Amino acid sequence: MHAPTQVKQPPVVYFTLFLVGLSLLVFVLHKLDDLFLPLIYAILLSLLLMPIVTRLEKWRWPRMLSIATAILLVVIGIALLFGFFGSQIIGLRSELPLIQSKLVVLFDQTQQQLAQRFHFQPMSHEQVIDSSLAALQKQSSKYLGSTLNTTLGVLSTVTLVPIYIFCFLYYRDHLRQFMFRFVEADKRTTVLHTVDNIQHVVQGYMTGLLTVIVVVSVMNAVGLLALGVKYAIFFAVFASVLAVIPYIGIIVGSIIPALITYVETGSLTHGLAVIGVFMVVQFISDNILAPLITASKVSLNPLTAIIALILGAQLWGTPGMILSVPLSAVIKVVLDANRVTEPWGFLLGDVGDGETTQKDPSDDRGFVAKLWDQVRGKRPPLAPEPKLPPMRNPRHAAVKS
Structure with missing residues (x-):
């Protein structure tokens, strides 16, 4: 009896199989978005709530009560945020007729100026409204169907996410034991270290993101x-929350207050100044606050973030855009944990990840000192070089022997 000889396939075959598997994975993720989106949100929120639950359990709280308390805190926070937005929108709605009348006047004035300069027949605002209504009637069924689908999707997500969070937190020990059954005993330490790194990265990103949203809201409010x-x-908090969507949210969040300010004052300079406030605050947030507050927990280069943003939008729309950065960070941690895939993790990471030196872990300077170094562009102190033992002379060792 002879063992069968292993046929070595050319690299093209493995590459083709990889592309086919990747295409099937993307197809399944896209078609089953109603299943995967609530699960992913629940996993991220579970990792975020894990420290609160473990702290309550250390205080001898029952696990079910600890989890219910953590979920209740999240629900109360979201309810307060929506209550604030609702009250502000109601107040803004009462001024919509005045804003509409001013917008009509500005529209007519702008058309008259453009007509005199470029010599064309201006349209009245009645014609614009009639053409807009006609286009809206043609697309009303499409818009109504998409609105109903979005509403049902949001309601199902809001209902399922707390249930998933409770299950993940309650059965977390059981899930860990299930995962270890696929790993050999001598490799469980490495797997546990990788899982802890993923949890650390996600928690750092989520807590840092919430901190940045609060700080950016304050700066936006001061400027406005x-x-x-x-x-x-309201506009300060609204734009800060939309900043969760990288590179696009701040643009959407600044257009609405700029347009309303332009209509209210009739000054284009005033409207542009509002956009300038948001742009300056976003620049400070991206280049100073976010790297300092999040402490580079999610160390992704801008190219990776942009590509992840586009892929997330194509796969799952707006929810995919929100999840693109944390999911990319999790993928980077998984790639870094394996020597074979570590170069791909290095490719996704920031430029500073390629340095052989590390930050000094004993650096206990305050927040103001670190912020000042960040503003000046000064690099943080590096860890001291390890002291190597003196090399023994081989001749002396031979004589001694």
């Missing part, structure tokens, strides 16, 4: 209040 913008606090 200085310009005398109506509902400045």
Whole structure:
């Protein structure tokens, strides 16, 4: 009896199989978005709530009560946020007729100026409204169907996510034991270290993101209040929450208050100043606050973030855009844990990840000192070089022997 000889396939075959498997994975993820989106949100929120649950359990709280308390805190926070938005939107809605009348006047004035300069027949606002209504009637069924689908999707996600969070946190020990059954005993330490790194990265990103949202909201509110913008606090918080979507959320969040300010004041400079406030705050957030507060927990280069953003939007729309950065960070941690895939993790990482030196872990300077170094562009102190033992002379060792 002879063992069968192993046929070595050319690299093209393995590459083709990889592309086929990747295409099937993307197809399944896209078709089963109603299943995977609530699960992914629940996993991220479970990792975020894990420290609170473990702290309550250390205080001898029952596990079910600890998990219920953590979920209740999240629900209360979201309810307060939606209550604040609802009250501000109701107040803004009462001024919509006045804003609409001013917008019509500005529209007519702008058309008259453009008509005199470029010599064309201006349209009346009645014609614009009639053409808009006609286009809206043609697309009403499409918009109605998409709105109903979105509403049902949001309701199902809101209902399922707390249930998934409770199950993940309650059965977390059981899930870990299930995962270890696929791993050999001598490799369980490495797997446990990788899982802890993923949890650390996600927790650092989520807590840092919430901190950045609060700080950016305060800075936006100060700038808008200085310009005398109506509902400045609402627009400040609204733009900060939309900043969760990288590179796009801040643009959407700044257009609405800029347009309302332009309609209210009739000054284009005033409207552009509102956009300038958001751009300056976003620049400070991206280049100073986010790297300092999150402490580079999610160390992704900008190219990776942009590509992940586009892929997330194509796969799952707006929810995919929100999940693109944390999921990319998790993928980077998994790639870094394996020597074979470590170069791909290095490719996704920031430039600083390629340095052989590390930050000094004993650096206990305060937040202000670190912020000042970040503003000046000064690099943080590096860890001291390890002291190597003196090399023995081989001749002396031979004589001694």
